[in-house]
Amino acid sequence: MSIAHHRRKQPIVVRQQLLDVAARLTMEQGIATVTLDAVAGASGVSKGGLLHHFPTKNALIDALFESLLERFDADIDRRMREDPDSHGRFSRAYLHAVSDLKDSPDEAAHWAQVTIALLAEPRLRDRWRVWVQLRTDEYIGTDSSIDAQIVRFAADGIWLADMLGSHALGDERGALVARLVELTNK
Missing domain, CATH: 1.10.357 (Tetracycline Repressor; domain 2)
Structure with missing residues (x-):
């Protein structure tokens, strides 16, 4: 069993972490260059975890x-x-x-x-x-x-x-x- 199965789920914390990373990447690279892959990678959240919160880049930008x-x-x-x-x-x-x-x-x-x-x-x-x-x-x-x-x-x-x-x-x-x-x- 992986560590992820033992990790306590904190969806509100993860969502805010994803928004914080998206904001930082937006500031560093510009909004047009920010991708879901980049946000997932920089936040340490799986792409599936990111997609759970934000199914599209537009959803992520809207939330930001x-x-x-x-x-x-x-x-x-x-x-x-x-x-x-x-x-x-x-x-x-x-x-x-x-x-x-x-x-x-x-x-x-x-x-x-x-x-x-x-x-x-x-x-x-x-x-x-x-x-x-x-x-x-x-x-x-x-x-x-x-x-x-x-x-x-x-x-x-x-x-x-x-x-x-x-x-x-x-x-x-x-x-x-x-x-x-x-x-x-x-």
Whole structure:
């Protein structure tokens, strides 16, 4: 009897391990080059074990996107809980969550690769669109002003600029974020 038969099954741990390896490989090699074989090999999980959790590469990428989105949501929710002013709270939390990605290189790299897939994959674009619409609807009473919308669009611009490395904001970054925060208070 092999060791595998004596090993305790931990499907949640294995699933997360596979997602972590997929995220790392995506960051190192780019999402287009990540294969199920590569994820299985790098994680030490058999291909059959990987296929149990993720029957296709698309299922793996979708799960990776969901995992990132859950962490992003949790970050936004934490920031909202810490903000005593309800007016514009979601827009401020979104702005800070996006602009602070640069301070977490691994998280930023994961989002960069998934954003590339997001642009190319209709199912991921649809999932992002649904997330944006749900959050927009949820905070319509506090974050529906034109200024709040401008802040969220500017945050998306910061995200893209950080991802592409196209704008070196330096000391201006703090002033830009502060000015955008001011807009959420109107």
